[in-house]
Amino acid sequence: MPTAILSALPQEQSGLLAQLQQPQHLQHAGRSVWRGTLHGQSVVLALSGIGKVAAATTATALIERFGVARIVFTGVAGGVGTGVQVGDVVVAQDYVQHDMDASPLFARWELPGYGRQRLACDAALSALLLEAARACVSSAEGHFGLKYQAGHPRVHYGLVASGDRFVASAHEAHRLRTALLTGGHEVLAVEMEGAAVAQVCHDYGLPFAAVRTISDRADDSAHIDFPQFVRTVASRYAERIVQDL
Numbered sequence: 001m002p003t004a005i006l007s008a009l010p011q012e013q014s015g016l017l018a019q020l021q022q023p024q025h026l027q028h029a030g031r032s033v034w035r036g037t038l039h040g041q042s043v044v045l046a047l048s049g050i051g052k053v054a055a056a057t058t059a060t061a062l063i064e065r066f067g068v069a070r071i072v073f074t075g076v077a078g079g080v081g082t083g084v085q086v087g088d089v090v091v092a093q094d095y096v097q098h099d100m101d102a103s104p105l106f107a108r109w110e111l112p113g114y115g116r117q118r119l120a121c122d123a124a125l126s127a128l129l130l131e132a133a134r135a136c137v138s139s140a141e142g143h144f145g146l147k148y149q150a151g152h153p154r155v156h157y158g159l160v161a162s163g164d165r166f167v168a169s170a171h172e173a174h175r176l177r178t179a180l181l182t183g184g185h186e187v188l189a190v191e192m193e194g195a196a197v198a199q200v201c202h203d204y205g206l207p208f209a210a211v212r213t214i215s216d217r218a219d220d221s222a223h224i225d226f227p228q229f230v231r232t233v234a235s236r237y238a239e240r241i242v243q244d245l
């Protein structure tokens with residue numbers, strides 16, 4: 001059974017697509033899907049589109065129609081955690097939907113029907129991503145020729161938040177960081193799809209993991225940093241990180 005590799009945007013996927021062997025292009029539910037092999041493994045590459053509903057639809061279609069055995073998400077995210085800088089890599093340990101609020105019926109951020117606020121990613125699959133991400137950033141080409149930081153980019157492992165908002169103000173990023181700081185877990189990054197895919201995979205009992213490169217700090221310059229980063233480096237990380245799955 002193939003591994004699905006999901007990205008939100010074509011720019012995040014293009015490096016993987018360039019390496020796909022025996023590519024077969026299909027359209028399903030308005031999604032562009034590629035079947036093929038990557039480093040000898042059977043894979044399905046798909047674009048989720050942006051946002052939780054689009055991502056959940058895509059994940060469901062990949063499971064039901066393409067029979068994928070596990071899903072990996074690769075793309076970019078806004079860094080909100082302390083010390084999470086542009087160019088760093090975040091591997092998700094667990095996910096929260098920061099826009100989920102069914103209070104006072106349920107606790108803030110609790111997923112109704114799940115009895116919890118967070119969904120954990122698959123530990124073994126995440127460990128593979130972590131190992132690959134560490135090897136990638138510590139190599140000589142860690143920067144991909146782009147001077148985002150003084151030293152090598154860092155790899156972080158922890159909580160990621162998803163919601164149907166592009167977070168683009170320092171005030172909101174700070175609010176997310178402090179509000180979601182529960183039990184000593186600081187939210188590291190924010191994006192718009194991962195938690196939805198985590199929920200679908202949880203429902204189907206399939207492993208899910210996610211790796212996100214930080215494109216912006218979810219602050220007042222996020223709308224400038226994000227497109228620039230996506231154009232230049234996003235997909236080059238993905239093609240190196242997922243090769244060892």
Ligand code: ADE
Nearest residue numbers: 076077078166167191218
């Ligand atoms: N993906 C990348 N940057 C983001 C941000 N600032 N907010 C939400 N999703 C993002």
